[in-house]
Amino acid sequence: MRLTHAPLRVAVGAYILNSGLSKRTLEGEAAAGVHGMAVGAIPQLRQVPPDRFAVLLSRGEMALGAALLAPFVPSLLAGAALAAFGAGLVQLYLKTPGMREGTSLRPSQAGIGLAKDVWLVGAGVTLMLDSLTHGRRR
Template identity: 80%
Template sequence: MKLTHAPLRVSIGAFILNSGLGKRTLEGEAAAGLHGMAAGSIPQLRQVEADRFARLLSGGEIALGAALLTPFVPSLLAGLGLTAFGAGLVQLYLRTPGMREANSLKPTQAGIGLAKDVWLVGAGLTLVLDSLTHRRFRH
């Protein structure tokens, strides 16, 4: 990991790790609410039980957060994971009714929490692109 990647990776990694740890005990109504929102925008998730979805999401967030925080995980790999995770959240924002104003990308008040997750995609792409261009210029 490049030293210049550390602030980005530590701040985002700690946030995502904490989010994943907080979801470890989700069950019942809380898991169903999280699952319902995700399944509303990604219909294939309806095939996954709500409690299992919450456990899988928790595990994925813990793994991604830990990867971002671990210095020996290459920034290219951590950036790809972060980009994919952020893209999933942006998809949730774009497909969930009531998150955006009609015929617009502008968030409603309810959509601001998800709309801001576009920064995860930007941060992930920054890590990926910096890793790829850094490699190219070294040779």
């Protein structure tokens, strides 16, 4: 990990790790609610039971957060994982009814929490691009 990547990786990694830790105890209606939103964006997730989905989501967020925080994980890899995770959240925003104002991309009041996740995609792509172009600048 390059020193210039550290502030971004620590900030985003700590945020995502905390999110994953907070989902460890999701059960019942809470797990069903998170699962229901995910199924709306990715119908194939219907095959995964809500409680199992909550466990997998929690573990995935904890793994991603830890990978971003771990200096031995290459920024290219951490950035690719972050961009993919962020893209899934953006898909959730785009496909969940009521998150946007009409047919525009502008978030409704209810969608602001999900719309902001576009920054995760930007951060991931930035880590990837900087990693790929760093050697070429010399």
